[in-house]
Amino acid sequence: MGKRTYIEIMDTTLRDGEQTGGVAFVPQEKLMIARLLLEDLRVDRIEVASTRVSEGERRAVQLICDWARSCGLLSRVEVLGFVDGSASLNWIREAGGEVINLLCKGSRKHCEQQLGKTAEEHLQDIQEVLHAADEMGIGVNLYLEDWSNGMRHSPEYVFLLMDALQNTSVRRFMLSDTLGILNPLEVIHFIRRMVSRYPGKHFDFHAHNDYDLAVSNVLGSVLAGAKGLHTTINGLGERAGNAPLASVQAILKDHFNAETRINESRLNAVSRLVESYSGVVIPPNKPIVGENVFTQVAGVHADGDRKAGLYCNDLLPERFGRMRTYALGKTSGRANIRENIEALGLKLDDDAMKRVTERIIELGDRKEQVTPEDLPYIISDVLKHEHTPRKVVLKSYFVTLAHRLHPMATLCIEINGKTYEESSSGDGQYDAFVRALRKIYKTALKRTFPMLINYAVTIPPGGRTDALVQAVITWQHNGQIFRTRGLDADQTEAAIQATIKMLNIIEE
Numbered sequence: 001m002g003k004r005t006y007i008e009i010m011d012t013t014l015r016d017g018e019q020t021g022g023v024a025f026v027p028q029e030k031l032m033i034a035r036l037l038l039e040d041l042r043v044d045r046i047e048v049a050s051t052r053v054s055e056g057e058r059r060a061v062q063l064i065c066d067w068a069r070s071c072g073l074l075s076r077v078e079v080l081g082f083v084d085g086s087a088s089l090n091w092i093r094e095a096g097g098e099v100i101n102l103l104c105k106g107s108r109k110h111c112e113q114q115l116g117k118t119a120e121e122h123l124q125d126i127q128e129v130l131h132a133a134d135e136m137g138i139g140v141n142l143y144l145e146d147w148s149n150g151m152r153h154s155p156e157y158v159f160l161l162m163d164a165l166q167n168t169s170v171r172r173f174m175l176s177d178t179l180g181i182l183n184p185l186e187v188i189h190f191i192r193r194m195v196s197r198y199p200g201k202h203f204d205f206h207a208h209n210d211y212d213l214a215v216s217n218v219l220g221s222v223l224a225g226a227k228g229l230h231t232t233i234n235g236l237g238e239r240a241g242n243a244p245l246a247s248v249q250a251i252l253k254d255h256f257n258a259e260t261r262i263n264e265s266r267l268n269a270v271s272r273l274v275e276s277y278s279g280v281v282i283p284p285n286k287p288i289v290g291e292n293v294f295t296q297v298a299g300v301h302a303d304g305d306r307k308a309g310l311y312c313n314d315l316l317p318e319r320f321g322r323m324r325t326y327a328l329g330k331t332s333g334r335a336n337i338r339e340n341i342e343a344l345g346l347k348l349d350d351d352a353m354k355r356v357t358e359r360i361i362e363l364g365d366r367k368e369q370v371t372p373e374d375l376p377y378i379i380s381d382v383l384k385h386e387h388t389p390r391k392v393v394l395k396s397y398f399v400t401l402a403h404r405l406h407p408m409a410t411l412c413i414e415i416n417g418k419t420y421e422e423s424s425s426g427d428g429q430y431d432a433f434v435r436a437l438r439k440i441y442k443t444a445l446k447r448t449f450p451m452l453i454n455y456a457v458t459i460p461p462g463g464r465t466d467a468l469v470q471a472v473i474t475w476q477h478n479g480q481i482f483r484t485r486g487l488d489a490d491q492t493e494a495a496i497q498a499t500i501k502m503l504n505i506i507e508e
Contacts, residue, residue, distance in 0.1 A: 006259045007252055008228035010204060011037050011245060012047040013274060014060075015080055017236035023278045027060035033233075033274060034064045038073055040266040041245075044228075047101055050080040051088040058095050065096030074098055078141065083125045086132045099139040102129060104161070106144030106176060108154035119157050123164050130168050141172040143206070148177040151190040162198060172202045172228060177217060180210030180240060184220035191224035204228035207243045209235060214243040219251055222258065233274040234282055234289065246271060246288035246320070254314045265321045276454075288320055295325045328360050328371065340372045346379070371483060376508075391416050391507040394500050399429040399492060409433040413440065416507065420444055430495045437499070450477035450506060457491055471495040475502050 014030050014037075017023070025033065030048065037043050048064050049057050061079060068074040074097075081088030081100040092100055104126050105111040111122050126142075133140050142165065144150065150158040162173070175191065182190075187205070194203055205221035207214040207230070218229050235244035246267045252258040271289040275282050284291040294317040317324050328340060337357055341348060348356065356379055397411040406425040409432035413420055420440045426432030434452070441449040454474035471486045471494035482505065486497025 004257055004259045005222070006227075007222060008044045008204075009245070009248075009260055009262060010045040010047060010078070010228055010230050011041075011043045011232060012206075012230050012242065013037070013232040013236055015047040015049055016230075016238060016242055017232040017274075017278075019238045020236045020241065020278065020280060023236065023280060025060070025277055027056060027063050029277045030060040031063045031067060033270075033277065034077070035067065036266070036270045036273065037233075038068070038076060039071075040263060041270055042261040042263050043245075044261060045076045045078055047078045047080060047230075051082065051091040051100075052084075058091070061092075061095040061097060069096065075139070080143075083122070083129055085128065086136075089129065089132055089136055089138055092138060093136060098137070099141065100133060101141045101143055101174065102126070102133075103143045103145055106147035106158060106161075106178075107150035108157035109149060110146045111157070119160050123161060126161075126165065127168075130165075130170065134169055140170050141174055141204070142170045143174045143176055145176050146178045147175045148179065148182045148186075148190070151193070152181075152186075155193070159197065162194075166198050166201060172204050173198075174204040174206055174228075174230070175221075175226070176206040177208055178206075180208030180214065182207075182217055183211070183213055184216045187217045187220040188224040191221050191226055195225035202227050204230060206230040208237065209240040209242065212240070214241070215247050215251065218243045218248055219256065222252070222256060234271055234278075234280065234286070236274070236278060236280060244286075244288075250288055250315060264319050268321045272454075288315070294322050325372075328375070337375075340375055341379075343372065344375060346376075348379070352379075371485065390504050392500060392503040394496070395419065397433065397496070399433060401429055407432045409436050411436050413437070415440075415445070415503070429492045433492070433496060434499065437503075448477075450475040450502060453481070455495070457494075469494045471498050473498045473502065477506055 014025065014033060018025055034046055034048060037046050049061050064077055065074060068077045077097060078099040078101050079092050079095070079097050080103055081092060082103055088102075089100060092098075105115060105122055108119065111117060111119055115122060117125075130140060144158065144161070147158065165173075173194075175194065177187070191203065191205065195201075203226050205218060205226045205228070207217045207221075209215075214235070218231075221229065229248060230242065231245035231248050232242040233245055235241040235247075245262070249260060249262045249264060249267065252260060253264075268289055271282065282289055282291070285293065287293055293315075312324075328336060337360060338348075338353065341353075341356075359378055393414040395412040395414055397409065399410075400408045406427070407429045408423065408425050409429065410423040411421070411433060422436040422439045424432050424435035424439060426435045438449045441447050452473060453476050456472045458470045458472070469488060469491045471491065472483055473485075473495065474481060474483050482502075484498040484501040484505070486494035486499075486501070488494040488497060
């Protein structure tokens with residue numbers, strides 16, 4: 001694409017994304033995500049709910065609309081509604097909204113077999129809703145549900161609807177590949193037919209990922225003349241999901257020279273928050289936002305980056321609020337290890353580097369995970385340096401768990417040679433332990449305790465009750481984010497180990 005084309009992004013994480021199996025956002029979570037989408041990421045529009053679903057959904061829409069109205073953003077908040085006379089329109093108006101995304105049937109098969117109506121009857125029902133919306137002052141975008149099958153098997157039906165609706169107050173016609181059946185060549189062909197037949201109309205494309213083609217199909221739609229795209233954070237959505245915003249944004253910018261309003265630097269942070277709220281874990285290899293995608297594993301890559309940035313592309317991690325890292329393991333090589341050592345402000349001679357590399361390779365062969373936080377301890381152990389005693393030593397702790405009572409924790413800890421004791425209750429045994437630690441840092445040390453921003457527990461498959469548990473905790477302290485790990489048969493003990501490692505890191 002030579003000339004820069006503006007592409008409008010409509011994010012439907014809060015509607016189609018919530019149709020992911022097992023995902024349900026509470027109203028306050030919906031409000032938080034809505035604010036991040038519009039203010040931080042700067043998407044053009046958001047679809048926040050379906051009408052007439054539940055009272056909780058109504059409360060969520062009211063919260064979002066009240067906030068959006070106060071910020072002058074209400075016109076960018078949209079709600080999916082149905083061809084049901086004025087019922088959906090009234091629901092939206094009572095919730096404070098002013099835009100309906102009207103769900104109409106885009107294929108003859110859906111019209112006749114689901115609604116039991118002819119195309120002419122369905123069209124009349126649609127026109128009644130449009131008339132009512134015009135009277136209420138509610139803006140209308142119109143979904144053509146199952147449009148992909150409509151274009152494959154009944155294009156004359158699609159054109160019958162469009163011919164009748166093209167000169168109405170509909171702002172956008174939203175073309176849905178509802179079942180994710182299309183490939184990019186079909187998308188290009190079908191949308192070009194729509195654009196050539198109805199020039200000047202605004203067409204959105206709504207993809208699903210059943211064949212893992214959502215991103216490709218979205219980009220095909222841009223080539224064919226679509227002016228708007230529908231995305232979700234992390235690709236959430238019905239069945240295999242929708243087109244993920246991060247991937248769509250990166251490809252639009254780097255491969256199509258297209259323009260959007262998206263603030264790329266906030267994509268990773270919003271992705272992580274939605275991961276937390278939805279409970280759907282981001283695959284480590286997911287482009288842009290996956291844990292591993294900016295981690296070089298092979299030592300030759302670190303060597304090439306060090307010499308001339310040879311293994312970097314346009315997807316620079318800094319664009320997305322992230323950093324490039326170099327993994328530690330059996331394929332690391334000296335270059336990866338040197339990058340991590342220098343990041344810690346340490347220097348090793350060639351002999352020492354060789355011995356540390358051999359130890360890390362040995363650990364990798366045993367399938368043990370090595371993190372940058374482990375590196376100082378590995379170096380100390382390998383080189384037999386006189387090891388300075390750890391600055392934080394957990395002398396003892398006692399945790400209790402009783403039915404109908406809050407868990408309690410009592411601990412004795414040595415910090416920089418001075419011993420402290422404290423007790424606290426909590427919502428769990430580990431929570432009680434951390435609350436007691438926070439008391440020590442706040443009251444005795446007059447210092448801020450690091451913020452826990454993620455807590456993940458993994459247990460090997462097999463179902464054994466004595467299986468080792470790995471606790472990986474992500475912390476934020478003085479603007480830095482880092483992880484510590486603990487490994488034990490007891491989950492609480494594993495988490496406590498990770499916490500003591502964290503305290504030693506910040507004390508150093």
